[in-house]
Amino acid sequence: KAGVTQTPRYLIKTRGQQVTLSCSPISGHRSVSWYQQTPGQGLQFLFEYFSETQRNKGNFPGRFSGRQFSNSRSEMNVSTLELGDSALYLCASSQGQGYGYTFGSGTRLTVV
Amino acid sequence: QQQVKQSPQSLIVQKGGISIINCAYENTAFDYFPWYQQFPGKGPALLIAIRPDVSEKKEGRFTISFNKSAKQFSLHIMDSQPGDSATYFCAASIYGGATNKLIFGTGTLLAVQP
Numbered sequence: 001k002a003g004v005t006q007t008p009r010y011l012i013k014t015r016g017q018q019v020t021l022s023c024s025p026i027s028g029h030r031s032v033s034w035y036q037q038t039p040g041q042g043l044q045f046l047f048e049y050f051s052e053t054q055r056n057k058g059n060f061p062g063r064f065s066g067r068q069f070s071n072s073r074s075e076m077n078v079s080t081l082e083l084g085d086s087a088l089y090l091c092a093s094s095q096g097q098g099y100g101y102t103f104g105s106g107t108r109l110t111v112v
Numbered sequence: 113q114q115q116v117k118q119s120p121q122s123l124i125v126q127k128g129g130i131s132i133i134n135c136a137y138e139n140t141a142f143d144y145f146p147w148y149q150q151f152p153g154k155g156p157a158l159l160i161a162i163r164p165d166v167s168e169k170k171e172g173r174f175t176i177s178f179n180k181s182a183k184q185f186s187l188h189i190m191d192s193q194p195g196d197s198a199t200y201f202c203a204a205s206i207y208g209g210a211t212n213k214l215i216f217g218t219g220t221l222l223a224v225q226p
Contacts, residue, residue, distance in 0.1 A: 103155030
């Protein structure tokens with residue numbers, strides 16, 4: 001069974017640009033969540049989607065957005081990139097409420 | 113109230129020893145407590161999880177101890193091996209709630225010396 005796939009693995013962007021990250025969950029998993037991981041802040045929840053609906057959103061500015069498609073694949077977008085957005089962005093999928101999460105290997109975003 | 117406090121920040125253990133990592137939470141609504149293991153360049157992987165209806169759960173060399181009244185839980189790694197060297201995160205969430213949002217601890221970098 002394939003795991004959670006995140007693309008791309010590495011990304012370098014310039015301040016002010018925008019970026020889109022992609023996540024393909026495990027087949028059959030309808031819940032997808034995104035987390036930001038940095039050395040200073042640790043793992044911070046970004047958003048959670050279930051059946052194309054955003055169920056929860058973390059405490060991040062509106063520059064961070066996401067969506068989920070009918071096949072459960074998800075994308076997150078960050079507009080007007082700032083240096084502080086440099087982080088490992090992790091996607092996790094789950095069968096739904098009460099089930100554990102499986103994380104992907106993440107996308108390492110560097111903003112220069 | 114949403115925080116999960118984790119200690120120690122780093123830990124060095126000799127091969128064969130016991131590694132112990134502790135976490136504490138405030139929100140009494142939390143009722144699902146997983147532990148994740150993360151190796152460099154990889155995402156966190158679910159190691160073991162516990163719900164408050166039991167005080168201890170063991171899977172192989174990994175044991176979670178849970179103290180509901182103290183709002184604390186800990187991970188014990190018995191017979192620690194160099195391959196266990198990784199960063200460990202505790203987390204908490206509301207099981208079966210409207211959201212699966214996980215609140216993570218700050219992580220513990222474990223080094224097991226041969």
